[in-house]
Amino acid sequence: MKQFVADRVIIGDGEQIIDQGAVVVDEQGKIVSIGLQGELLHIFPQAEVIRYDGCTILPGLIDLHVHIGYWWSKPDVAQYNDGMIALMAAKNLQEALSLGVTTIRDVAGPDGLCRTLKTAWKKKYITSPRIFDVNQGIIMTGGHGWQLKGGMREANGPWEVRTAIREQVKAGADWIKLMTSDRTPTPEFTQEELDAAVDESHRLGKPCCVHASLQPAIQMAIDAGFDTIEHATFMTVEQAKQMAKKDIVWVPTMITFFQIANYCRKSLEQAQKTESFVHEHLKQQAVFFIESQKAYSENFARLMETGVKIATGTDIVLEGFPITPVADEIGLMVELGMKPIKAIQAGTQNAAEVLGQGQRFGTLQPGCHADLIVVKGNPLDDITALKSVMEVFQEGVSVFSKGRRDNQSRE
Secondary structure, three states: OEEEEEEEEEOOOOOOEEEOEEEEEOOOOEEEEEEEHHHHHHHOOOOEEEEEEEEEEEEOEEEEEEOOOOOOOOOOHHHOOHHHHHHHHHHHHHHHHHOOEEEEEEOOOOOOHHHHHHHHHHOOOOOOOEEEEOOOEEEOOOOOOOOOOOOEEEOOOHHHHHHHHHHHHHOOOOOEEEEOOOOOOOOOOOHHHHHHHHHHHHHOOOOEEEEEOOOOHHHHHHHHOOOEEEEOOOOOHHHHHHHHHOOOEEEOOHHHHHHHHHHHHHHHHHHHHHOOOOOHHHHHHHHHHHHHHHHHHHHHHHHHOOOOOEOOOOOOOOOOOOOOOHHHHHHHHHHOOOOHHHHHHHOOHHHHHHOOOOOOOOOOOOOOEOOEEEEEOOOOOOHHHHHOEEEEEEOOEEEEEOOHHHHOEEO
């Protein structure tokens, strides 16, 4: 039995904080008790004490929008066969752990990749966050992401959409995902197709999510009743209220829009300085992402106040960026008006509940898996402390450690 001790423990429920707190974990990797250090040291005198001075303990972070096997934008894309893609994905999973992310939902990748990774994790061939996945995304012919060979399944009409969903379930998918907007206001799937998708997913016992950034696709997704809406970039307050009423969760993935907007802005500025030719596609992309950044910045606080449940996802596919920067997404939420403790809840309890796993992880409660992260400093005072990850535990086992001897002591 081990007792992890720190300056504070954040439970993850958006409310509870224990100063000079401790978490007791048993040999099976389950949390036995949470409380004040002094009290738990007395109750569990036999427990090994691991102390983290100047640190905070909180639940492992969760990323609900990951593309762990995204190889299509690699500069040396011709070298990426199945083996290379699997090795790249395994490296991405290790990086996710180093960022404090202990659970992910992969929302479209090469057919069968996540099933293989989950098996490899169970066999202990790789170290990985816990994976939930959709296998392939489902799109209309020529729809958003059609260029991603092996990662998308084209389907047209309600019954072909149902067939595509059955194929993903057969392939071991935990979730179903549809893509129904690109960079224009024209919705991709019809209402009849979206309704059929939700009906078939739920009929087969699978939750479903949908990529919908623009109007009217957002309203169509709300009307269909998806479990989560990804992005919803230009959502209105009235639509957020509808989502709250229907228990639809918003996964805004703001960090990717902000990063790409900044990237586009710098590219255009550099082109201007050097008087270089700017491809029309880059101009169109720049307009979309800069407008998206503006929409999130202006509307996030008002949308948040409607009571719509918000959970963290990142959607990073750009080369050179961290694969699961949940801490940055939480930081953006705080910057745009959310209280730090509530933003942390979005990345822990809320996200776990989206996955139907709120009783297993996402908060530090007796009986839950000991998915813990230790960060240097106090994220309630400075949310960027979430990026100073010192150690990560998954079911009580250390899966990432930084500066162990310098930053903790044993008693």
